[in-house]
Amino acid sequence: MDYIKAFIVGGGICVIAQVILDRTKLTPGHILVSFVTLGVVLGALGIYEPLVEFGGAGAKTPILGFGYALAKGAIKGAKADGFLGAFSGGLEAGAGGIAAAIIFGYTMAVIFNPKTKD
Amino acid sequence: MALKRIGNQTIKLLNPPTILSNYSIVGPKEGQGPLKDYFDLIIEDDLWGQESFEKAECKFQEEAIRSAVDNAELSLKDMDFLIAGDLLNQIVATGYSARELAIPFFGLYGACSTMTESLSLGAMLVEGGFADKLVCATSSHFSTAERQFRFPLEYAAQRTFSAKWTVTGAGATVLSSYGSGPYITHVTPGRIIDPGITDAANMGAAMAPAAMDTLINHFQDTGFKPSDYDLIITGDLGIVGKSIVMDMMKEKGYDLGSVYTDCGVEIFNPRAQDTHAGGSGCACSAVVLNGYVLKEMKKGKFKRVLFMSTGALHSPIITQQGESIPSIGHAITIDINNE
Amino acid sequence: MENLNNNEYQKFADKKVPKPTYLKNVILAFLVGGAICTIAQGVTNFLESQGYNEDLCGMGTSIVMIFIGSLLTGLGVYDKIGKVGGAGAAVPITGFANSIVAPAMEFKREGFIFGVAAKMFIIAGPVLVYGIGSSIIAGLLSILFKG
Known part of the structure; x- marks a missing residue:
């Protein structure tokens, strides 16, 4: 059951992004930036939480979920350590993903070469 | 003088x-x-x-x-x-x-x-x-x-x-300076025309007015009509730009008809090769001219050709600053005969 | 083209551009995006079954998905998924990984410092700037409006 929920929530979020891509001149880069920011806002306001509880990875895997995790981390940090925690909490929550992106990104770039599209 | x-x-x-x-x-x-x-x-x-x-x-x-x-x-x-x-x-x-x-x-x-x-x-x-x-x-x-x-x-x-x-x-x-043709008989350099298109993914529409400006000036200056040519071919307007040129030239009284096409349209098969609006780039008109057009002229299929490469003179930096795309088309007449 | 009105022309030109195949794009985005999220759910369930707590499961899933996205980009597969799936491939965290690996590979020939390392973040950099930046603001606001 949780697979079906993940599929529907994750697919649904991607559909919203696809409609924006097709209806506007925005590029995927714009979508990533606006969705991560939107994720922070929705996460901070507590709107995203129910979606995560329902959709699981379907809500966490889209970049919205990354924004949600950052916001949740920052607020948690702020609660625990005050102002300093607000600065470090978000990055702490996202640290694993960011570190993975850096090391895997670099490694893949060293191993592989880009191929011409056909 | x-x-x-x-x-x-x-x-x-x-x-x-x-x-x-x-x-x-x-x-x-x-x-x-x-x-x-x-x-x-x-x-x-x-x-x-x-x-x-x-x-x-x-x-x-x-x-x-x-x-x-x-x-x-x-x-x-x-x-x-x-x-x-x-x-x-x-x-x-x-x-x-x-x-x-x-x-x-x-x-x-x-x-x-x-x-x-x-x-x-x-x-x-x-x-x-x-x-x-x-x-x-x-x-x-x-x-x-x-x-x-x-x-x-x-x-x-x-x-x-x-x-x-x-x-x-x-x-x-x-x-x-000497030889038996084909000859370049006329040159119509283009002016920069900018219809205000800011989408770098739609260069056909950005360049079409520049192509039309050069075409109209060429016809007015030389007295040639589209029917005097066996082939009128633009550089890389693609499917979108070609369709704009056909329609707008007709409105202005120049029916380009079946003699007109575009190198970007001819070079790929958009459906089978998934090239969307067609080919572009400097080489698009260069290889169509040096491959297709000149070889067919030497075989006698085309006797007089109006050939125009079209260019979009923008850069990613200035389009990011919100500028539109200034465009140009230079036309030359290539003729089998030297009248 | 002296009497060309730019606004009118742009409207005319827009009509000449074939419209995106909205329905097909949306369905494909749903299927591809949904499939990626389902895989992520599988990873999460596996990590849970190994006894990791919720936070670690979330982080572990991100790491695994980023690895998958990076590898598929390196193998030259992810751009094909993106061509089909559109936003369905771009919006999941695998798309974030793709946005890092693609420029990093592309600029390898310009060297490993100012090529690979500098260009890695041309798209992901803004995501981190806005994501982390706004999370700090959210954290600060949560102190101000303690509820």
Whole structure:
């Protein structure tokens, strides 16, 4: 059951992004930036939480979920350590993903070469 | 008193230079397209054994120039000038291919209009008595243009239907003061026209008004009608731009009819090759001219051709600043006969 | 083209551009995006079954998905998924990984410092700037409006 929920929530979020891509001149880069920011806002306001509880990875895997995790981390940090925690909490929550992106990104770039599209 | 000028912006060459030889090299995708049998050389590996796509583009251009000169049964020493350009920053593909050739060199930046820009200037130099023989060339490469103007190759982005596909290839043409044709008889340089299009993925629409401006001036200056030509062909307006030109020229009283087409439309099969609006890049018009058009002229299919490369003179930096795309089209008349 | 009105022309030109195949794009985005999220759910369930707590499961899933996205980009597969799936491939965290690996690979020939390392973040950099930046603001605001 949780697979079906993940599929529907994750697919649904991607559909919203696809409609924006097709209806506007925005590029995927714009979508990533606006969705991560939107994720922070929705996460901070507590709107995203129910979606995560329902959709699981379907809500966490889209970049919205990354924004949600950052916001949740920052607020948690702020609660625990005050102002300093607000600065470090978000990055702490996202640290694993960011570190993975850096090391895997670099490694893949060293191993592989880009191929011409056909 | 400029004796050779007619009308607003056209030059009539009184001793028209001859196109002595021509050569075209294309990459693998172009080599599967509808014009594949016309190209002199199809390279299956678009790196062509080089370390980078930029270096491969240099090789494309250098080999096209060498082969065009060979085809004329001349040597590089016989060339008075090399007039060439490409799409890359500081036209490096041209600078580095010219490094290997040791011909007095004029570098041009006309974006995708480079082929007719170089032929226009080359024809005037030859006709004016400043050169006996010279070579005009240009190149572009999908993978060098893509990273400079669009996205990294492996980036997962969808292309819009107005987007075009940069042609990988190079074309070179040798002009001479004597010979038996085909001749370049008229040159109509274009003006920059900017209809305010800011979407770099819709260059066909950005360039179409510049193409129409040059066409109309050419017809007014020379007195030619579209029906005086066997072929009127623009550089890389693609499917979108071609359709705009057809409709708007008709409105202005010039029915281009079936003699008109566009190199970007002809070079790919948009459905089978998934090229959306068609081909683009300097090499698009260069390889269609040096591959298809000139070969068919020599076979007698076309007697008089109006050939116009079209260029969009923007850069990613200035379009990010919100500027629109200024465009240009240079037209030349190529005639089997020297009236 | 002196009497050309730019606004009118742009409208005319827009009509000439074939419209995106909205329905097909949306369905494909749903299927591809949904499939990626389902794989992520599988990873999460596996990590949970190994006894990791919720936070570690979330982080572990991100790491695994980023690895998958990076590898498929390196193999030259992810851009093809993106061509089909559109936003369905771009919006999941695998698309974020793709946006890092693609420029990093592309600029390898310009060197490992100012090529690979500098260009890695041309798209992901803004995501981190806005994501982390706004999370700090959210954290600070949560102190101000303690509820």
